Amino acid sequence: MPGILSDLRIVEVSAFVAAPLGGMTLAQLGADVIRIDPIGGNIDIGRWPLAPDGTSLYWASLNKAKRSVCIAVNTPEGQEIARALICAPGENAGFLLTNLPTGTWMGYETLRKGRDDLIMLRLIGNSDGSGAVDYTINCASGFPMATGRGGEPVNHVLPAWDVAAGLYLSTGLLAADRARQRTGRGQEVTLALSDVMLATVSNLGYLADVQVNNAVRPPIGNDLYGAFGRDFPTRDGRRAMLVAISNRQWRAIGKATGLAAQLAMVGPMMQVDLDTEAGRFAARHAICAVLEPWFAARTLAEVHEKLDGSGVLWGPYQDFGQLVHEDSRCSAVNPLFGEIDQPGAGRILANAGPLGFSENGRVPPAPAPRLGEHTESVLSELLGLSSAQYGRLHDAGIVAGPAAR
């Protein structure tokens, strides 16, 4: 199956995480996403981690299923070619996705001269136009001060704001496409990375809590806030995260561990109603005191045996290696994954997009291109360039094909 967006063509001029992820999300739904990079690659081409031959596994992972075109966009002729690709005709084309500063050649008004109905998505740092990246936004979000056990802020390692921004971009592009189908009009869609953070903090109720209660959520380690949940060390030095949100899940813990009677004593002892989330949160230390020995007496494998299928909501802690080696969800058993031949990395397990469509299926995992792999074919296909014309541009250093490695 060709994918639900297989008729869409998008040009991406991007770097780092958010915009490439936005493009890749659409590519993994079947869209033809053409990433234009300067010759030699953009600023993210060598980001860590690297494969032994120097290939960036970061870049390769964030640009799967795209096509790659290399153009000297610092030259007028290169800019002209890039503009022609961005503005190339087609009802389901005319999309530009970018997080790079839009100098003169890539300004929306300039580009519109080539295609009046262009849809341009632009990720910026702050809504006032100043710069920001995930790290300099995360520190301001409040989350590092509420993470860990207190004393000092803890940055989460997941670039969560970039990930969310990438998915807002894919949503925004499809919304703008839908509007253009109806009105014939394109538009510029702007997203500030700090607005993604601010909207999310607000959406989760943190801003309201400050405004209404003057309450600032403190760090409480790995405890859930307002419900029961925490991590428990096991006998073999592993850990399990245990959670009970519903009463059904709470009762399942007592049943599966055989500790129901002891756990029931916590209610009167702590004078709370354990059939409420608030009660379980208030009594969480006493609850954990009952459960700790149970986990400490068992290996993670034994915890699996007792809790899997019991209705208990729990999960094992894994490092990235254990995720790859121990978790069957992270294997070809899961339809999300398949093996690909990734230039520079070899044959590896890689993911498709996570959305499954009953009519359109799922586009199988595809590797990232080599940098410049599609320069010649895209210029031929979209702009009708002959081999001779391509050769001239190539020899003049205006475009480049894949580098020999």
Next chain:
Amino acid sequence: MPGILSDLRIVEVSAFVAAPLGGMTLAQLGADVIRIDPIGGNIDIGRWPLAPDGTSLYWASLNKAKRSVCIAVNTPEGQEIARALICAPGENAGFLLTNLPTGTWMGYETLRKGRDDLIMLRLIGNSDGSGAVDYTINCASGFPMATGRGGEPVNHVLPAWDVAAGLYLSTGLLAADRARQRTGRGQEVTLALSDVMLATVSNLGYLADVQVNNAVRPPIGNDLYGAFGRDFPTRDGRRAMLVAISNRQWRAIGKATGLAAQLAMVGPMMQVDLDTEAGRFAARHAICAVLEPWFAARTLAEVHEKLDGSGVLWGPYQDFGQLVHEDSRCSAVNPLFGEIDQPGAGRILANAGPLGFSENGRVPPAPAPRLGEHTESVLSELLGLSSAQYGRLHDAGIVAGPAAR
């Protein structure tokens, strides 16, 4: 302006974060999102944080700009009404967004009998159908083991997988709508929360690093991996996050702090090229040793004065209270925000969607409904129920309007 999706109508049967966020993302683009809840509310209706009168600020924040309908979906008559709402006619309707277990009444095949082109988005825990929530997936992701300074795993507090899942749902709904516009066919779209995690870990290169290099990213505190960045305490007990990814940003640090000459000595001393990300990462402790006294001698306000507008990429750490009280981005100065009257919470600052559209503008922030606020109007509008018919259903306990508080 009515919003870019103002002709869309979506029914949501949901709880917690991901599915409500997916619906709210579309509501904030103008879609009419009707959340159906059991009478008295779903399992998330009382989640913390709460306003003094017991209103859930969590629920209110995640359901802004929607309409609320209360139906006894545990009764055959209630199920019939809910089905009729989900399947109500309209070219731009016939969408169901849910993360609840789809018992008989809400199965896709059952619902399709009422509307053959129904688009149903279903968030599940794991792709094999087993249950999972953000917390029990996050522990398995590898991130808690790579967060903090090591020794024990650190859960990030942001429900990042739920947030990403919500935005995959909004992307997936628009993709399915686009396909239906072309083919006339609806479909079931399935998303597993753990697949969102797995895809993201893979997209960011962590899985490839394990497979290609057998390397498992260790925790390195608040240091950036593979580049220069860290937090620095200031004289007044605050902290600043400082980052240099490009060489331009790196040189800006030397210039703005007046420490360029001293920083330049780090290169030969540590035998690295400070004009590369890898060199700056390798020499980060020496770089930080030079910069620490600079921050320690200044208040956060003085750091602002020196670094703002200097080209240095940095940000202050803030707790949620400081974010609300000190950060102008978190105020009505930012077009993202506006004041709303939120029932139970009063007049508060709340966010619109973060995407700005040059043609369609941005839908202003809107409050969440009171539970059941729109039951009567929606049943009248979509199903043509008279006041008398509504009254009968209401008195029979099949539907409910807003509870008096």
